[in-house]
Amino acid sequence: MAEIMRMALGTALGLVMLAAASLAAHAKDALPMSADPALEARVMAVAEELRCLVCQNETIAASQADLAVDLRKQIRIKLQQGQSEVQILDFMVARYGEFVRYRPALNAGTVLLWVGPFALLAVAGAVLMMNIRQRRWLGAAPPPLNEAERQRLNALLGEADTAGASRP
Amino acid sequence: MKRYLIPLLVFLVLVGFLAVGLNLKPREIPSPLVGKPAPAFSLPTLAAPDQSLSTQDLRGKVWVLNVWASWCVACREEHALMVEMAKLKVVPIYGLNYKDKRDDALAWLNQFGNPYATSLSDTEGLVGIDYGVYGVPETFVIDKAGVIRHKIIGPVTPATVRDVLLPLVAKLNS
Numbered sequence: 540m541a542e543i544m545r546m547a548l549g550t551a552l553g554l555v556m557l558a559a560a561s562l563a564a565h566a567k568d569a570l571p572m573s574a575d576p577a578l579e580a581r582v583m584a585v586a587e588e589l590r591c592l593v594c595q596n597e598t599i600a601a602s603q604a605d606l607a608v609d610l611r612k613q614i615r616i617k618l619q620q621g622q623s624e625v626q627i628l629d630f631m632v633a634r635y636g637e638f639v640r641y642r643p644a645l646n647a648g649t650v651l652l653w654v655g656p657f658a659l660l661a662v663a664g665a666v667l668m669m670n671i672r673q674r675r676w677l678g679a680a681p682p683p684l685n686e687a688e689r690q691r692l693n694a695l696l697g698e699a700d701t702a703g704a705s706r707p
Numbered sequence: 708m709k710r711y712l713i714p715l716l717v718f719l720v721l722v723g724f725l726a727v728g729l730n731l732k733p734r735e736i737p738s739p740l741v742g743k744p745a746p747a748f749s750l751p752t753l754a755a756p757d758q759s760l761s762t763q764d765l766r767g768k769v770w771v772l773n774v775w776a777s778w779c780v781a782c783r784e785e786h787a788l789m790v791e792m793a794k795l796k797v798v799p800i801y802g803l804n805y806k807d808k809r810d811d812a813l814a815w816l817n818q819f820g821n822p823y824a825t826s827l828s829d830t831e832g833l834v835g836i837d838y839g840v841y842g843v844p845e846t847f848v849i850d851k852a853g854v855i856r857h858k859i860i861g862p863v864t865p866a867t868v869r870d871v872l873l874p875l876v877a878k879l880n881s
Contacts, residue, residue, distance in 0.1 A: 592736060592841035605806070606841055609832050634839040636739040 582615045585624050589631055590641045598641050738839050738858045745772075745849045746837035753804050753812055753826035760801075760825055762853060769879045771800045771872070772847040773823070774835065776807045777815035779843045785862035786819050792868055793822035798876045802826035805835050805843055848872065850879045 586600035586607075593604040599611060610631070617627050631639050643649045684692065740746075749761035773789060775782040793800055802823035804812045809828065816826070829835055838847065841860075848857040857875055859867060 595733065606832075609836065613833075613836060633739060634836060635841065636736055636839070638736045 585614045735860050748834045750827035774803045774845040776805045777811040781862045782844045789822040790820045799824040806832040
């Protein structure tokens, strides 16, 4: 019984610490925050989909650049106005271009980006298969000797024999 | 011979890709706004905040929109060129004073010269967002119908003024 109590207490303590840590982390990267955590979660979900153009390899959710802060503010305002996530993404793409999407949409312009790595993998796999097949064929029983080759082999063996026999 | 030919070809293709990659400018993202109508705005002027200027007022002439701020180091770099370009009087340059403090902006213009027909205060940076501004300075060329014809990200250089901006303005004016 005491064991269970201790475990429950430990778990509860762990959860509290985790919550405190995540709160502290949040407080650092999303200022000013609205009071509504559900709205804030939606803001961050949209921000995760957008690239910060100032620091290119970060999302707007992660970036501390002024522009990222401004854009998070815009996302928050637009969500409060009742706009949908899709509408907000379209708004951003219309202004900053397709590159602003952190996960590029699949279209004619980005098809190489999406399919390219798999195509390369397929080509590499095919080359590897061909190589393995060739090697296996080389490793198999050698083709039978023709008449000339056999005579030469016999001659060589015969020489070895006589050489061995002549030794005392 | 064939043994060495394939790795050599692969190597050459790789070198080709890397050479192209080295010459790309990843910071210059083509704007989707080029060829589209310039986003409408109505903003207070920097000189007189009680007066405002809108895109509608600029219809019927070719104009240049230069996004600048007193805190922007690269703007200082291109500013002398803007002043020179204004002296040519071939195209009016309108300034978009982006996320700046009015006093700082006025002092900056006093110090470095004012090439702008008018500067507009975009204190909150909302018009900047509408224009897809992400790296000040940025320069737009807008035609008589109010369509964005060109965008330069980062400071303009004497070469871009000579080879791109002025010929484009001449073409749009003819």
